[in-house]
Amino acid sequence: MYFPVLAISAWALLAQNSGTITGTVTDVYGGVLGKAAIQATNVATKAVFKAESSATGAYTLAQLPAGTYDLSATVTGMARFEQKNIAVGVAHTVQLNIKVNDFSLNTVGEDRQFFEGLTTRHKTPAGPTPRMANGKPDLSGVWLGTFLQDSGKPELTPSAQAIVNERAANHLKDVPSSRCQPNGITLFGVIFTYRVVQTPDYLVMIAEHDQPPRQIFMDGRSHPKNLDPTWLGHSVGHWEGDTLVVDTVGFNGRAWIDLEGHPFTERTHITERYRRPDLGHLEVEFTIDDPSSYVKPWTIKRISDLAPKGEEVAEYVCTENNKDVPHLVGK
Known part of the structure; x- marks a missing residue:
């Protein structure tokens, strides 16, 4: 009957000894970008933490052990975003809004929607190999x-x-x-x-x-x-x-x-x-x-x-x- 208490205590201890990186992902014109793959790598331990931006562009990397992180964001059809040496302290929240550059022409057939359509999963037929x-x-x-x-x-x-x-x-x-x-x-x-x-x-x-x-x-x-x-x-x-x-x-x-x-x-x-x-x-x-x-x-x-x-x-x-x-x- 003590296990739930121990689990809650462990979670609380982890939260007290960690920090958070949060923000929104947009293009350079302020348009929100959902489904951006966010990755933070601890410089010292090489531990990797991942998140994905929501439909509103919001993302959160929580329970990050205190330390220094390199962060990247990848969006289909956009240039990769990188920021290095982000300091995360205990019980500290880093606000980092990400602006991603677009390297396509943004004409029909060369825009973000084109790439998103190509990278949408499709229904496949069922059956054995x-x-x-x-x-x-x-x-x-x-x-x-x-x-x-x-x-x-x-x-x-x-x-x-x-x-x-x-x-x-x-x-x-x-x-x-x-x-x-x-x-x-x-x-x-x-x-x-x-x-x-x-x-x-x-x-x-x-x-x-x-x-x-x-x-x-x-x-x-x-x-x-x-x-x-x-x-x-x-x-x-x-x-x-x-x-x-x-x-x-x-x-x-x-x-x-x-x-x-x-x-x-x-x-x-x-x-x-x-x-x-x-x-x-x-x-x-x-x-x-x-x-x-x-x-x-x-x-x-x-x-x-x-x-x-x-x-x-x-x-x-x-x-x-x-x-x-x-x-x-x-x-």
């Missing part, structure tokens, strides 16, 4: 743009941190896709529809975005000894139970890991794990290993919804209507 004749899961199908489940927590080397800082200061205007160059494999299928074609020996991915097809060799071959570095690298795959494990090396270092500007290099080594837990979903984990950029390997998790029947991968020719470049703003 389809399988190939050999009993392995069949990953084939037309898939809607991937959703980020976990962006990972990379620890950057000084050189990689300098690259990320420079790209952020330039409002990410140098992202390769802004100049009709390919995205990296970690951004393959992000936002736009893509198709997976699977055979026992090969898996091919075709993206609607202006990107070369991706080949994953599953016929038992190894990586060539003398690889010609490319945007997508060289990929070989094998099955571990119902998980397709893909090993990729041979990058040219020109792509970006994500839209936060984390870099590839020619030393980047990526391991992917694909799972189809049911008919309507495709899960993938990317583990990035690159000692020249990251202190230790880190993992990004994404999931895709199966597209409705009749959905196809449309033709997309970036160079026919690429008018963004003269309007991109940076230093």
Whole structure:
């Protein structure tokens, strides 16, 4: 009968020894931004605390142990917000209103609503995992743009941190896709529809975005000894139970890991794990290993919804209507 009292006492003690960061998230014109992903990282302990802004733009990070925090805010279609060295004291509330810059043109098809529509989850068909004749899961199908489940927590080397800082200061205007160059494999299928074609020996991915097809060799071959570095690298795959494990090396270092500007290099080594837990979903984990950029390997998790029947991968020719470049703003 004393347990509730002990629980209340423990909660009260935690509250007394912690602080809060709270505020609202808006664009530079004062428009409220809901569903912003807020993350505060304790500088000393590296502990991460997360929150999401409400429909009114309000957010609260409560019960933060006293200390110094680096805070970031991510909104689809907007530039990433960062503020470092926020001091949080015991029983202290820090009021931090976040203003997020918009790096799109805000014309039809290039506005926040466009990105929000593309990143809204869809109703998917129910059913068991389809399988190939050999009993392995069949990953084939037309898939809607991937959703980020976990962006990972990379620890950057000084050189990689300098690259990320420079790209952020330039409002990410140098992202390769802004100049009709390919995205990296970690951004393959992000936002736009893509198709997976699977055979026992090969898996091919075709993206609607202006990107070369991706080949994953599953016929038992190894990586060539003398690889010609490319945007997508060289990929070989094998099955571990119902998980397709893909090993990729041979990058040219020109792509970006994500839209936060984390870099590839020619030393980047990526391991992917694909799972189809049911008919309507495709899960993938990317583990990035690159000692020249990251202190230790880190993992990004994404999931895709199966597209409705009749959905196809449309033709997309970036160079026919690429008018963004003269309007991109940076230093």
